[in-house]
Amino acid sequence: MKKTVTLAAFMLLLAGSLSVIGCGPKAEQPANENQTAEETQSARDYISIVGSSTVYPFATVVAEQFGKTTDFKTPKIESTGSGGGFKLFSAGVGIEHPDITNASRRIKKSECEMSAENGVTEVVEIKIGYDGIVMANSKKAEPFSLSRKDIFLALAKEVPDPNGAEGALIANPYKTWKDVNPELPDKKIEVLGPPPTSGTRDAFVELGMEAGAKEFAWIKDLKKKDKDRFKQISHTIREDGAYIEAGENDNLIVQKLDANADALGIFGFSFLDQNTDKIQGAFVDGVQPAFSAIGDGSYPLSRPLFFYVKKAHAGTIPGMNEYLEEFTSDKAWGDEGYLTEKGLIPMSKEEREKFAKAAQELTPLSCDEL
Numbered sequence: 001m002k003k004t005v006t007l008a009a010f011m012l013l014l015a016g017s018l019s020v021i022g023c024g025p026k027a028e029q030p031a032n033e034n035q036t037a038e039e040t041q042s043a044r045d046y047i048s049i050v051g052s053s054t055v056y057p058f059a060t061v062v063a064e065q066f067g068k069t070t071d072f073k074t075p076k077i078e079s080t081g082s083g084g085g086f087k088l089f090s091a092g093v094g095i096e097h098p099d100i101t102n103a104s105r106r107i108k109k110s111e112c113e114m115s116a117e118n119g120v121t122e123v124v125e126i127k128i129g130y131d132g133i134v135m136a137n138s139k140k141a142e143p144f145s146l147s148r149k150d151i152f153l154a155l156a157k158e159v160p161d162p163n164g165a166e167g168a169l170i171a172n173p174y175k176t177w178k179d180v181n182p183e184l185p186d187k188k189i190e191v192l193g194p195p196p197t198s199g200t201r202d203a204f205v206e207l208g209m210e211a212g213a214k215e216f217a218w219i220k221d222l223k224k225k226d227k228d229r230f231k232q233i234s235h236t237i238r239e240d241g242a243y244i245e246a247g248e249n250d251n252l253i254v255q256k257l258d259a260n261a262d263a264l265g266i267f268g269f270s271f272l273d274q275n276t277d278k279i280q281g282a283f284v285d286g287v288q289p290a291f292s293a294i295g296d297g298s299y300p301l302s303r304p305l306f307f308y309v310k311k312a313h314a315g316t317i318p319g320m321n322e323y324l325e326e327f328t329s330d331k332a333w334g335d336e337g338y339l340t341e342k343g344l345i346p347m348s349k350e351e352r353e354k355f356a357k358a359a360q361e362l363t364p365l366s367c368d369e370l
Helices: 002-021 035-040 056-069 080-088 111-116 148-155 200-215 217-225 227-235 252-258 269-273 289-296 320-327 349-361
Strands: 046-051 100-103 125-140 157-161 170-171 191-193 243-244 266-267 280-282 302-310
Touching: 035 243, 046 056, 046 080, 046 280, 046 302, 056 269, 056 320, 080 111, 080 200, 080 302, 125 191, 125 200, 125 252, 125 269, 125 289, 125 320, 125 349, 148 200, 200 227, 200 302, 217 227, 217 302, 252 266, 252 269, 266 269, 266 280, 269 289, 302 320, 320 349
Parallel strands: 046 100, 191 243, 191 266
Antiparallel strands: 100 302, 125 266, 125 280, 125 302, 157 170
16 A cells, blocks of 8 residues: 555656646747847857857957956857858857857858848958968978969869960879979978868968969969859869868967978968967068068968957847957057957058947948948
């Protein structure tokens, strides 16, 4: 009889528990389809940031400073690459989507339009400064001096046939840098670089390889006659092992260069600037990657850096406006700001004022501008 009473009591307790669960607080129930974006977003109390591995160290410093000097939580930042960041950012509005995406290139028109289609109709563009893309190697070896033509011939999937008619292409036959240019070292071509999702790679193929491809007159002419073929030739990197995709972790590339004196790596100037005890930047068309040369544009592989803000999240995710204010302050991105210590090349005062105003007023970008 004792067992029967115990079982009955257990069943009563179970029924009571289920009743309590069924009457639980509203927050535990599935979200209402008619819930506003503001109501949905209020459930997250930190800023979510994704995007470029190049901008990542700058954003991290600002986030840490922001967390120390305000009552808001330190933003959470994920290095996904520029392309990966835009994909996550443009997927929609709400706490499951990031608030900001960092980018080492400008947003593409297709990405802007995709954002609008997914309800992200107001995107604010903030340029933060300039960076140079470097090709670096270990200080244990001699520094490289490359032309953009050398870079194209070393890394393109197909190159002009040196023994064929004009317009003829062959699979890249070059195994050593000396094969590319007799003045270069007789070392195996081994370049560690970012994957296709990276804005650094996008900028590298445009500023380095495309410019090198244009050294061949017939390829340069293709840009007007057959844009798709021109891009295929000048932007497609070889896949036979000479170029090694090393992920979005630029610090890992630095470590590998330190261990392999024959390899070269591709990444943003800030990573060179922070590791000058281990690596050195290659001269490109006779210009060394340096703070001043990137700032004045004389270094051929220099580029602007950005982040993009989801206006619908500003004012609803705690600290959004204050984070923007911190990042666009002179103490952060100014000529003597703390970001310059991390390798960011500051914009002119006029540009800083322009983008600080855009951040303050949350002025959205038009896709037609791209």
